[in-house]
Amino acid sequence: MSVLLAFDQVDAYYSQARILNGVSFEVGAGERVAILGRNGVGKTTVVNTLCGIADIHAGAIKLGGKRYTDVPHYLAARSGIAIVLQGRGIIPNLTIEENLMLGGAVDRPGRWNLDTVYELFPILGERRRNPGLGLSGGQQQMLAIGRALMANPELLVLDEPSEGLAPVIIDELAELFRHVADEGTAIMLIEQNINLIQRVAARYYVLSKGSVTESGDLAGMTTQQLQDHITI
Known part of the structure; x- marks a missing residue:
């Protein structure tokens, strides 16, 4: 290992x-x-x-x-390594989709992309054009996790x-x-x-x-x- x-x-x-x-x-x-x-x-x-x-x-x-x-x-x-920070770290002036795309900026290959994250968290796909801070606490945590997964971390x-x-x-x-x-x-x-x-x-x-x-x-x-x- x-x-x-x-x-x-x-x-x-x-x-x-x-x-x-x-x-x-x-x-x-x-x-x-x-x-x-x-x-x-x-x-x-x-x-x-x-x-x-x-x-x-x-x-x-x-x-x-x-x-x-x-x-x-x-x-x-x-x-x-991708990190989901305490407090979630949602960027307030970005949409849900823009927050997610930040996670993919490292451009690592893997299964996680916008489509697979939206499949995992359908609510994010439904509201992709909405501000990230317009979500409930649980949904914001989904967004933070989805953004981290977009980096395809080990x-x-x-x-x-x-x-x-x-x-x-x-x-x-x-x-x-x-x-x-x-x-x-x-x-x-x-x-x-x-x-x-x-x-x-x-x-x-x-x-x-x-x-x-x-x-x-x-x-x-x-x-x-x-x-x-x-x-x-």
């Missing part, structure tokens, strides 16, 4: 504030991995480090067999995708993520919703105070054990 993404003893900072302290984890091709932890422990900083927003002061990120200590904003996309990174969504929508997302994973796309799920974690992920890492404190398989883990990991 090839490794798509690895953090190797990463210390990550915003200015002079250290958020990640020696963080190490990896996601291999086709894997479904969850990053667990309560609010404020550094989960989103993992994403921001991958995006070049947080600075690496020690350690490195490994992508495509190469080590990077200075991460430009475009590196993840060029390396076959790894799909999801930062708190259930945030603010009704349970029925979360159930739909779980089925969607399993469908995407079954077609060969690896998933890195940063999440606190236990139902979504249990239905999507196979392995986990726990972040606490900016460090990885535990890792393992989710198989056989009880809901209470998982809850305990999230509240560390």
